[in-house]
Amino acid sequence: MTELTRDRPLEGLRVIDLTRALAGPYATLLLAGLGAEIIKVEDPRGGDLARENSPYVGRDGITVERKHSDDVSISHLTRARGKRGVSLDLKRAEAREIFLDLVRSADIVVENFTAGTADRLGVGYAASQAVNSRIIYCSLSGFGATAPEGGKAMDIIIQALSGAMYASGGPDEPPVRIGIPIADMLAPVFSVIGILSALEQRHRTGTGQHIDVSMLGALTSFVAIENWSAMAAAGMQARTGLTVQRLSPFGVFECADGYVALVAVHEKLAEGLFRAMGNPDLARDPRFANRDSRVANAVALEATINAWSRRHPTAHVVAALEAEGVPAALVRHPEDALRDTRVVDRREAVPVSHPAYDSDIDLRTAGIPIVFSGADTGFDDVMPIRVGEHNDQVLGETLGYSADRIAELRAQGVI
Incomplete structure (x- = not known):
């Protein structure tokens, strides 16, 4: 006690x-x-x-x-x-x-x-x-x-x-x-x-x-804090698994030895993510050049991020993202979280x-x-x-x- x-x-x-x-x-x-x-x-x-x-x-x-x-x-x-x-x-x-x-x-x-x-x-x-x-x-x-x-x-x-x-x-x-x-x-x-x-x-x-x-x-x-009817009316997929595509990039991505969560919804964060990935030119790709375009092309963007993260261990991915000021964290087991x-x-x-x-x-x-x-x-x-x-x-x-x-x-x- x-x-x-x-x-x-x-x-x-x-x-x-x-x-x-x-x-x-x-x-x-x-x-x-x-x-x-x-x-x-x-x-x-x-x-x-x-x-x-x-x-x-x-x-x-x-x-x-x-x-x-x-x-x-x-x-x-x-x-x-x-x-x-x-x-x-x-x-x-x-x-x-x-x-x-x-x-x-x-x-x-x-x-x-x-x-x-x-x-x-x-x-x-x-x-x-x-x-x-x-x-x-x-x-x-x-x-x-x-x-x-x-x-x-x-x-x-x-x-x-x-x-x-x-x-x-x-x-x-x-x-x-x-x-x-x-x-x-x-x-x-x-x-x-x-x-x-x-x-x-x-x-x-x-x-x-x-x-x-x-x-x-x-x-x-x-559950009602999200407007499910509005997303359906806009043709947005609400049920997107490990990520939230209407905020892309936002979610959990696979690494060589586990998973990492990251948030890069705004321009500064997205540019930091692209630099961490070693591909800063993605910020000028018309599909990813602004927030709305990243949301509209979320599937392609998430595939691009996973292609990078899967090549590296979680420690490398988190360190690279944090060095660029991008919020990121290892996805932990509950036993580790409680310690x-x-x-x-x-x-x-x-x-x-x-x-x-x-x-x-x-x-x-x-x-x-x-x-x-x-x-x-x-x-x-x-x-x-x-x-x-x-x-x-x-x-x-x-x-x-x-x-x-x-x-x-x-x-x-x-x-």
């Missing part, structure tokens, strides 16, 4: 976390890293779905299958950082009462059930607002709270419906799944924006509100480990990619390795329940 030297921006705020899998837990992970106290609520029978995600880490190192009871899914290890865990069977009336007691003490609730589920369980916004008018309640679902009940969504479903899969790849290729769970990661960022906005409004009004974020809406809003000192030093990628066992593998995961001049970021040294690990602490210390009552709730299967 990160050693904290200054207060974090959200210190003093309490979040009741009903989320599971990735989208919701990433939203509460961001809030945890910004300093909020997170109380993660899980079903006593198995807990968060992410606990069953392979691979696992434990006494035998990294394994595809769980071999020991204390093996921990790396998904859970990374998403549950900085959170205290309680277990509640929300189908039981007694558990719902405990939840409402938590809400009375809280500032924020976050849930990512399918639309209508939270209300049906008695833990939705109406029930929460009735016991705490200041509560900020965020619902993050596949299609929004106004969608018909039962509409389930996973990242790949949202990628498919948003059009994102046909925004990547070449014109004659199958749809391309974006390699990171972009819908699962994007919607929680909007959720946190909504929560922080509602907090600011609460400072003025004194009351909370319901925030409704749709995964489909979040990703589609990003870049530019992100490590800023704690944007951070190490993570099993709490009891060391590993020879350099495990790294997401930090908080924000640097404050007057505040810190990072995670409290707490995590619910077992389902309901912090039941006694939260119910006893936070809610003031007696040891006898907690024991009775446990015996009844409520927690």
